[in-house]
Amino acid sequence: MLGNKNTVSSVSTDMMTKQRRYEALVKALHADVFRYAVWLIKDRSIAEDVVQETFLRAWKSLDSLQDEGAAKSWLITILRRENARRFERKQFDLVDIDDVSVADPVASSDGNVENRDLRRAIASLSDEYREPLVMQVIMGFSGDEIAEQLNLNKNTVMTRLFRARSQIKEIMTKDNDFGVQLNG
Incomplete structure (x- = not known):
C-alpha cells in the first residue's frame, strides 16, 4: 500500500x-x-x-x-x-472573380501613410524574402534560428534578408520620389 x-x-x-x-x-x-x-x-x-x-x-x-x-x-x-x-485535405470554394470586391488589406485605420507604404512594400516581397524578414523583425530570431526554422543555410538566410531590405528600400524610394528612381 x-x-x-x-x-x-x-x-x-x-x-x-x-x-x-x-x-x-x-x-x-x-x-x-x-x-x-x-x-x-x-x-x-x-x-x-x-x-x-x-x-x-x-x-x-x-x-x-x-x-x-x-x-x-x-x-x-x-x-x-x-x-x-x-x-492537407481542404477543398477550396471557387468564386467568380467578377462577384468579389477587394478591400486594401494593408490600409491602416490611423491614416499613417508611411506605415501603410512600408506594409505594402513588405507584402510585395516574394515569400522567400518576406518570411525571413518577418521572422527577424517581428519574432526577433537570429540568422541561425531562421536558417533552422526554414531548413536553409545561414548564408542563404542572410542573403535573403539583405535582398529583402534592399527591395524595400528601392520600393520606398520609388514611392517617395513619385515613381522616379534615383540612380546610385
Missing part, C-alpha cells in the same frame, strides 16, 4: 511540475507566437485557432522539449505544421 501512495505522489508532483513549466512557456511566448501566426495566416480568428492547437500540441509533447532556450523555435515549428495541416 505504501508503494502505491509514493507512486501517486510522484505522478502528482510530475504533473504539477509539467503544469508550471507549461504555464511559464505560455506566459513568456504566447504573444510572439500569436503575432507570428497573424502574420503567417493573415486572419486573426484562424490564427487564434491555430495558436490554440499549437499550444495543445506543445502540452502533449512538452517532455520532448529539452532546451528551454529553444522553446520559441520549437513552438514556431509546431505552429507552421499546424498551419500546413489546415490545407
